[in-house]
Amino acid sequence: MYARISLLALSALLIGGCANNTSPVLGSGNISYGDPKAVELVTNEFGSTDLQMIAESMTRSLAQSGVLKGRPVVQVYDVRNKTSEYIDTREITTSIKTQLMRSGTARFASDNTDLQSQVDQLKLQNQSGLYKKSTVAKTGNMIAARYRLEGSISSIVKRSSDYKDVFYKFSLQLVDVESGLAEWMDEKEIRKTTER
């Protein structure tokens, strides 16, 4: 009887051991990859879905507006965060830039974050004496931006015993650098409500 039970236990162990090797996954199984496009409702603070919605709607509205004829050069400024939360607004502008590039409607001048590396690289190539003259990028040939893109995000938070309501408003505008005129403007409103 004891031998029969041991044999049963041994065979169960062997079968169980074999069953775990059917998928190329290493780990205990309590971690998994999620859908990056899923609607995120973990908390009602600014989240990935809000970032995606804003970037998508703003870029498509701008690309389709017809203002960006001939792929003009645009300088993107940081989005001003007027909310009380920490929001990485640079990621919003990076997403907007990426999607506009993909649509093929605009080109971008080095913005304030990239400009220092751009200047450093030009100085290095021209002044260090390390590079072959025919391959060096000459100073004085950078293309100036025709438009500048700037925006802001603000929020209104209201609380009661039953609800917390957060209303975000993102505004973006395209301004002609020479004339100072706003050629395009759009906004996106998002409401997130928590019922307690």
Add this chain to the structure above:
Amino acid sequence: MGLKSIAVVALALLAGCATPPPEPGSAASKVLATGPIEDLAIGPMRMARENGFLTVNAQLSNTDTRNKTLYYRYLWLGPEGFPVADAESWKSLTLYAQQTSFLPAIAPVPQAVDFRLEINTP
């Protein structure tokens, strides 16, 4: 007659009751539901090309007497019928009882010539 003939007739009748596939080019043929769509009526859809980009507007109605939350996104297809852009993020929509809403969208790239509307009703 017999049991066999009755069974054949019953099967033929049931096959007649089955929902036929939507006509190609109709609004219903553009909808990709990730499950059964209940109490939701897909209305007419409008497609146009404005400033080189495909723009779409779809009408959606809640036929229920209660509010309904659903998730949707558009899929943009090229001339061969394959996606020309990355999948969009899912968007949440709340329709009040008996409300009709419109879902406007603009394609992300000028190469898009067709679209599909993906709907998920939790």
